[in-house]
Amino acid sequence: NAGVTQTPKFQVLKTGQSMTLQCAQDMNHEYMSWYRQDPGMGLRLIHYSVGAGITDQGEVPNGYNVSRSTTEDFPLRLLSAAPSQTSVYFCASSYSTELNTEAFFGQGTRLTVV
Amino acid sequence: AQKITQTQPGMFVQEKEAVTLDCTYDTSDPSYGLFWYKQPSSGEMIFLIYQGSYDQQNATEGRYSLNFQKARKSANLVISASQLGDSAMYFCAMRENSWGKLQFGAGTQVVVTP
Numbered sequence: 001n002a003g004v005t006q007t008p009k010f011q012v013l014k015t016g017q018s019m020t021l022q023c024a025q026d027m028n029h030e031y032m033s034w035y036r037q038d039p040g041m042g043l044r045l046i047h048y049s050v051g052a053g054i055t056d057q058g059e060v061p062n063g064y065n066v067s068r069s070t071t072e073d074f075p076l077r078l079l080s081a082a083p084s085q086t087s088v089y090f091c092a093s094s095y096s097t098e099l100n101t102e103a104f105f106g107q108g109t110r111l112t113v114v
Numbered sequence: 115a116q117k118i119t120q121t122q123p124g125m126f127v128q129e130k131e132a133v134t135l136d137c138t139y140d141t142s143d144p145s146y147g148l149f150w151y152k153q154p155s156s157g158e159m160i161f162l163i164y165q166g167s168y169d170q171q172n173a174t175e176g177r178y179s180l181n182f183q184k185a186r187k188s189a190n191l192v193i194s195a196s197q198l199g200d201s202a203m204y205f206c207a208m209r210e211n212s213w214g215k216l217q218f219g220a221g222t223q224v225v226v227t228p
Contacts, residue, residue: 031214042118042205042218050214058215090159097214099147100166105159 002026006091006106013081013113021076021109023091029104031094032074036060036087037108043090049074050097081113117141118206118219126225127196134181135191135222137206146210148189150180153203153221162204165189193224201226 007022025032033048035058045058049068063085065077074093078085088110092103119138127133139148150162165173165180173180181190193200206219 033215035218040123040220042120042220043207043216045215045217048215088157092159092216094214099145099209099211100164101209101214102149102161102164103159103216104161105151108157 004091004093004104004106006089006109008109009107011109011111013078013111015081015083015113017081019078019081021078021089021091021111023074023076023106024072025074025091025093025104026072027093027095027104028071029093029095030071031097031101032068033058033092033103034064034066034074034076035090035092036085037090038087046076046089078111081111083113085111086113087111117210117217118208120206120219120222122222123220124223124225126227127200129196129198129226129228131196132192132194133196133200133224135193135204135206135224136188137190137219138186138188139206139208140187141208141210143210146208148180148182149207149209149216150178150189150191151205151207151218152200153205154199155202159205163191196226198226198228200224 004025034046035043047066049055091106094101146167148165152160
């Protein structure tokens, strides 16, 4: 059981470039989300989705787009990379939105924008 | 406003001793869930323990226990009999409603010494 798979694991971008961080889960989870982790700030929610075709903004959505065409996939797009987007990105999924539902995380993508 | 506060950026603890990691939260929602995650140096996020706002007893999972003081809005994690493998970053997180969003604190870095 693969769980939540993120690709790539590492990426270096030049300022202004665009790219897509991939996230796939094989647990048939309805809820998926993207976080970024920065030192001293914990994990901050970028975008989330409660099901295919439904997405919404989190705490820090600027500069990122998402779509959810299938239950399994939830890609995160950086439109025009900026050095401020240098971070570690985590995708997470859970089988429901109930309070006690554990979130399963991918291994993370370390992104550096130069 | 910061919803989750972890006031200890870092802690040293000797092997076999107990350690308490502080977490306070802010919510006006009577229904919420509190989580603790562990992030070792390898980077993955590992779910440790959950406490619901209506749970009558403090949660326990093996060597992990949660000291839940609802009136004080605190949910401190206690790790008993620390092991070298407990060295990691620990995050407290809260889910306030059924929309599934997890909000994280800044984390506490724990180093266990022999």
